[in-house]
Amino acid sequence: MCLLTLSVSLPSLRPPSCAKGVAYEDCTKRATTFQVGIFYCALYIIAAGTGGTKPNISTMGADQFDDFEPKERTQKLSFFNWWMFSIFFGTLFSNTFLVYIQDNVGWSVGYGIPTIGLLLSILVFLVGTPFYRHKFPSGSPFTRMAKVLVAALRKWRVSLPDDPKELHELSLEEYDKAGKFRIDYTPSLRFLNKAAVKSGPNTSWILCPVTQVEETKQMIKMIPILIATFIPSTTVAQVHTLFIKQGTTLDLHMGPHFEIPPASLTAFVTIFMLSSLVIYDRYIVPTIKKYTKNPRGFTLLQRMGIGLVIHVIVMITASLTERRRLNVARDHGINDAKGIVPLTIFTLLPQFALMGIADTFVEVAKIEFFYDQAPPGMKSLGTSYFTTSLGIGNFLSSFLLTNVAKITKKHNHKGWILDNLNESHLDYYYAFYAVLSVLNLVFFVMVSKSYVYNTDVMESKIELLQAREMLPSKAIIQENGVMKDGEK
Structure with a gap:
């Protein structure tokens, strides 16, 4: 700066x-x-x-x-x-x-x-x-994951034992010394379990403990959810690009002496996001959790799914609003790039407001999901999935804009996206985004239905503390509510 x-x-x-x-x-x-x-x-x-x-x-x-x-x-x-x-x-x-x-x-x-x-x-x-x-650094998560993948590939012909207890795993005491917690075996992504089969040399690139294998599984199985967030991130990118560009063609006056800067339009997103977030946290969650028995109200994927539905509504609203703007421009004979359409800037308010409400569901659930479902030693890598989603979404937005503009100009057509918005067809482009959002919603529902939430590592923490004689018994802890506060 x-x-x-x-x-x-x-x-x-x-x-x-x-x-x-x-x-x-x-x-x-x-x-x-x-x-x-x-x-x-x-x-x-x-x-x-x-x-x-x-x-x-x-x-x-x-x-x-x-x-x-x-x-x-x-x-x-x-x-x-x-x-x-x-x-x-x-x-x-x-x-x-x-x-x-x-x-x-x-x-x-x-x-x-x-x-x-x-x-x-x-x-x-x-x-x-x-x-x-x-929390002290525990080494690169990429290295630990790479070791599991390499070990599993090296032993791809090895048969898995019938009893998971025969797989290689460290004792609780060893995890205690390293300041880590053990993760129990799961049957998902069975191929990776071969990395823990006791066969051949015991080097770290050939034999991995079950906990390390499970950490890798937890990061890999979030990837389909990560992919399902790319299209929503491209939708968010429209707020700071085309939505503002639309605003520059409208009447910016707010009273006789004040004009709203076009870039300030995004404040509407923020205002509605802040308002809906408070309502969600203070009123919706306490009401919903009475019926779902979930301390979060909705599960993280359910919350994300609600936001994706709102994204579809946002793009449909934006398409209809743009069609109205173009109709008014044509009715008044406005077809030059600098022409101001006689519509107030607040015509765009619904799409900005809905995007703010969508962020309350999608963006918050996204970062919480990637943090919550990442293993204890890879939480930062988990939340980096969130920023990866935003970054790829912005690149994908530019890619789609460029290619749609080129494709729609073929065969002597004007094209949907021109420098002159009054001669463009952003309404078609927004409708295209609405279709993409619907297809992405279908994909999200498919991958979320097959997603299995991780077992709470609190179980392993309790066992470890019992081994160190720090807690009297698991039953006492359960009675005090520690185990009941989790989502899974």
Whole structure:
């Protein structure tokens, strides 16, 4: 952020301004290679930093709750609701106040404020470090998974024993020394169980304990769910691209003297997300769990599925709204790129509002699911599935936009997506997304029905603590509610 702020502040790093009243595409002054390089370097550093912080901060936050304390275990079920609340609250601040500052005061101040905010965040993080519950690194999860895959492939001809107890596994004491917990055998993905068959040398690339095999299974079996989140992530990407582009063609006036910046339209998503999240956590969950007997109300996949249904409704709504906008534009003879359609910007409010409500279900359930279903030693890798979904969704959005634009221009057709939205057919493109969302919903239902939730590792934790004589008996713990708070 410091480099980005400098790139828009220092004259030597900032590209020359166009003459007043001249559009950027008609401007003869361009940024130098060095200026462009500095700007993109700043963006890539931010991307790299985001990749390192996003999966780990949420994981670290969830790890601060003690599963052996019934109160904290219950509070943990709401953690990701309020985690996403804080993220979207910051987004609301960015989409309203900072966008206004950038448009009316200057980019230097607009970027300088979040830079100072990040510096303060680092300071707060460092001050709080002595009070956090830390988990020591346990090695690369990719290496542990690779060992299981290699060992299973090497022994693909080996027969599995009838009794799972004959598979290689470490004792509870060995896991205790390493600060880990044992995961029991499951029959899913049976081929990987061959990595734990006692046959041949006992090196780590040929023989793996059952717990390591089960960790690999848990990460692999989430991949179909991860794939089912790619299309929803492309839908979310439309909010920051085409939805805003639509807004630039509408009447931005809010009263006689104030115009809403087009980029601030995303504030509607945030406002409705924050509102619906509070309603969901405080009212819907307490009501639903009386009938489902699930402390989360809905299961994580059910919650995600509800959000995917709303995504379909979002794209249908966007398609119908765009068709109305085009009809009004044609009725008034507006067909140039800079023409303003005599419709208020709030015409787009339904699609932005529905997207905010969808985020309450899809995005929160997504990050909580990948954290909850990842094995204890791979929680950060699990939450990285969440950011992977967003990243691939953005790339897929660009891929679809480019190819749909090319395909629809063939055979001398105008095409659905042009620089001039008043001559485009975004209504067709949004209908295409609605169809994709329906097909993706069908795929999601299929993979979620076959998905088996992991056994709660609390069982293994209790056995370990009993072995260390820290707890009197499992029955007492069950009576106190520790085992009853889980979803599975």
